[in-house]
Amino acid sequence: MSNPVPGVKHLIAVASGKGGVGKSTTTTNLAMALANTGARVGILDADLYGPSQPRMLNLSGLPDTTDGKILKPMVGHGIQTMSIGFLVDDESPIIWRGPMITQALTRLVYETHWDNLDYLIVDMPPGTGDIHLTMAQKMPVSGAVIVTTPQDIALLDARKGLKMFEKVNVPVLGIIENMSTHVCGHCGHEEHIFGEGGARKMAEEAGTELLGELPLDIRIRTGSDSGQPVLVTDPDGTLAAAYQSIATRVVHELEAREKAKSESASTRAMPEIVME
Numbered sequence: 001m002s003n004p005v006p007g008v009k010h011l012i013a014v015a016s017g018k019g020g021v022g023k024s025t026t027t028t029n030l031a032m033a034l035a036n037t038g039a040r041v042g043i044l045d046a047d048l049y050g051p052s053q054p055r056m057l058n059l060s061g062l063p064d065t066t067d068g069k070i071l072k073p074m075v076g077h078g079i080q081t082m083s084i085g086f087l088v089d090d091e092s093p094i095i096w097r098g099p100m101i102t103q104a105l106t107r108l109v110y111e112t113h114w115d116n117l118d119y120l121i122v123d124m125p126p127g128t129g130d131i132h133l134t135m136a137q138k139m140p141v142s143g144a145v146i147v148t149t150p151q152d153i154a155l156l157d158a159r160k161g162l163k164m165f166e167k168v169n170v171p172v173l174g175i176i177e178n179m180s181t182h183v184c185g186h187c188g189h190e191e192h193i194f195g196e197g198g199a200r201k202m203a204e205e206a207g208t209e210l211l212g213e214l215p216l217d218i219r220i221r222t223g224s225d226s227g228q229p230v231l232v233t234d235p236d237g238t239l240a241a242a243y244q245s246i247a248t249r250v251v252h253e254l255e256a257r258e259k260a261k262s263e264s265a266s267t268r269a270m271p272e273i274v275m276e
């Protein structure tokens, strides 16, 4: 049984099987694209071993508390954000066993004063470990989005991530293929450096959606690594449009799942009519 998160309507997990595929970058830009649609959006950085969101949103310092206990999220580019990165020193590794990780995650989720959020986007760590299980079993996750690159090894791990969410009954909203193609900055030639069509095939096999494909582009890297995501630096460009389209599809998928869920609940609740 999971308790609702105060101040949050929908919790969406962004996960990947493999590390380094661009999950945190996608989380930041997806959150900003959702905010552009008029929604109130937050990010929880659940990558406790390697938090990236403070850097991606150009945030630092200790968060305030409301009464010495409940943390106030930091706000970067309009996104309410909480990360273990605000609470520990940048250089110190976190060497915690499973129960401590579970406790820290639970506190970050439930003891942050989220202010009336439509979506809390959760930047998950890579893999399928304690944090994933805690999240899926103890928290009301509305859906998960899987980020992968086109390489076979990334797809293999992404498939494992997808299966894990299915096993714990978290709806998979779809797959995002990151670093799909590279367009040469000099001649404009487009190349599938890491492979082609893998995420689409994986989505088809799993009966889920390919939410979008994002190119390998230096502006995405420099933007997120410097705390100025491409949605801020080039809001009208093609990259921003790609994130915006993914955000629209995520909302669409989420609404479709919720509609199906409420319809099946109301069907189950219908009294049986016995004709005499």
Ligand SMILES: Nc1ncnc2c1ncn2[C@@H]1O[C@H](COP(=O)(O)OP(=O)(O)OP(=O)(O)O)[C@@H](O)[C@H]1O
Residues within 6 Å of the ligand: 016, 018, 019, 020, 021, 022, 023, 024, 025, 026, 047, 050, 052, 125, 126, 178, 179, 214, 215, 216, 217, 218, 220, 221, 222, 224, 225
């Ligand atoms: N589409 C892209 N084009 C260019 N660079 C990208 C793209 N997506 C991500 N990057 C860069 O790749 C690096 C890894 O991205 P990111 O930190 O988002 O990956 P991650 O999957 O969250 O990694 P980790 O598993 O370590 O948390 C970063 O330097 C980021 O700026």
